[in-house]
Amino acid sequence: MASKIYQWLDERLGFDDLYKGLLDRPEPRGTWWNTLGSATLFLFTIQVLTGIFLLVYYTPSPDHAYDSIQYIMNGVAFGWLIRGIHHWSATLMVLLVFLHMLRVFFTASYKFPRELTWMIGVLLLLTTLGMGLTGYLLPWNQRSYFATTVATEIAGLVPWAGPFITRTMRGGNDLSALTLSRFFAAHVWLLPLTLAALIGVHLYLIIRHGESEYPTEED
Amino acid sequence: MxxxxxxxxxxxxxxxxxxxxxxxxxxxxxxxxxxxxxxxxxxxGSGKENWIALGPLEKYPIGEPTPFNFTRTEINGWEKTFSTNGLFVLRKSDTEVEVLSNVCTHLGCRVAWHEDKGEFICPCHDGVFDKDGNVISGPPPRPLDNYEYKIEDGNLFVLFKEG
Incomplete structure (x- = not known):
């Protein structure tokens, strides 16, 4: 019965072809270092899921941001766990992204025809760091407040356009409710969507080109 | 192998x-x-109960539903929630009263006493109740709820149950 249902669906959806094309493709012999990209993708998924759950209680307003997180940590069942996973997986994701980049660099995997994969990867790195920057403000405690003060000051050091960039990031001259609100919007919609779209292109390119062979001594 | x-x-x-x-x-x-x-x-199922003091019984005229509002506070998450509850005291005689909730039994809107018509009318779906809370017309499935009450030293109290 189950196999009949599967067959019926497969005739219409083409699971088998999809599986062969996406997952059962031939790959050169790799090492554990080749798994860093997949590990990052896994963490991204974790971040999306735990992020959705945090949204159930988090409130992006200066009046309630801190209190709502205190409530998540101390009031709600398993709130500490969901936020803990989000926190540590964020930290680990930045680490893995860098390690993944180093692996690609040292195995020379960025060369033709994979230059575009590398470029998308650079954008992925920057977007991931953007997620870190915007997420850091959301607890609205002393540390996040002044970390964002410093970060937006640094952005203001850009010649000529600097002060305007700072005002754009803050939504005005001061770090305010507007800053929290726009960092929140960037953290839960703008950047994740960008990240997801870039990941899509990145994966398409990886499947199209296959993984690279490790360079030999002659290379 | x-x-x-x-x-x-x-x-x-x-x-x-x-x-x-x-x-x-x-x-x-x-x-x-x-x-x-x-x-x-x-x-x-917190099942908390409180006696709410409604003041001296003489304050309420005989034969006329009189509104009384009171506010309860509850901590919900990180916020203190103020909820206003209302009821009508209908004094029938010197010692007998009927205390009706103002919550419509249809879908929870608040009914108002229309003195000219002598009816409680719910503005949401036109539920109409008579002076004693019985359904006259409209969708409400049952009469208005009664509050349990007690009279001590001429003062009226009603029993408020949470949730």
Missing amino acids: GKSHEVSRRDFVKIVTGVAGTVIGAGITLPAVGYVLDPAIKSG
Whole structure:
């Protein structure tokens, strides 16, 4: 019965072809270092899921941001766990992204025809760091407040356009409710969507080109 | 290959992946469900009861439903919630009263006393009740709820049950 249902669906959806094309493709012999990209993708998924759950209680307003997180940590069942996973997986994701980049660099995997994969990867790195920057403000405690003060000051050091960039990031001259609100919007919609779209292109390119062979001594 | 190797390497990896995936999945899913349902579980069946003082009985005229409002506060998450509750005191004689909730039994809107018509009317779906809270017309399934009351030293109290 189950196999009949599967067959019926497969005739219409083409699971088998999809599986062969996406997952059962031939790959050169790799090492554990080749798994860093997949590990990052896994963490991204974790971040999306735990992020959705945090949204159930988090409130992006200066009046309630801190209190709502205190409530998540101390009031709600398993709130500490969901936020803990989000926190540590964020930290680990930045680490893995860098390690993944180093692996690609040292195995020379960025060369033709994979230059575009590398470029998308650079954008992925920057977007991931953007997620870190915007997420850091959301607890609205002393540390996040002044970390964002410093970060937006640094952005203001850009010649000529600097002060305007700072005002754009803050939504005005001061770090305010507007800053929290726009960092929140960037953290839960703008950047994740960008990240997801870039990941899509990145994966398409990886499947199209296959993984690279490790360079030999002659290379 | 000896006879003991009945499970192939491929199947072994499949099983280990499946088991590990299930454990990790359950380890995340179960807390997540608890996390979302937590406020619903904690707020259920608190069963708190309070006697609300409505002042001296003489204050309420005989034969005329008189509104009385009181506010309850409750901590919900990180916020103190103020909820206003209303009732009508209908004094029937020197010692006998009827205390009606102003919550419409249809879908929870608040009814108002229309003195000219002598009816309680709910503005949401035109539920109409008579002076004693019985349904005259409209969708309400039952009469307005009665509050339990007591009279001590000429003062009226009603029993308010949370939730």
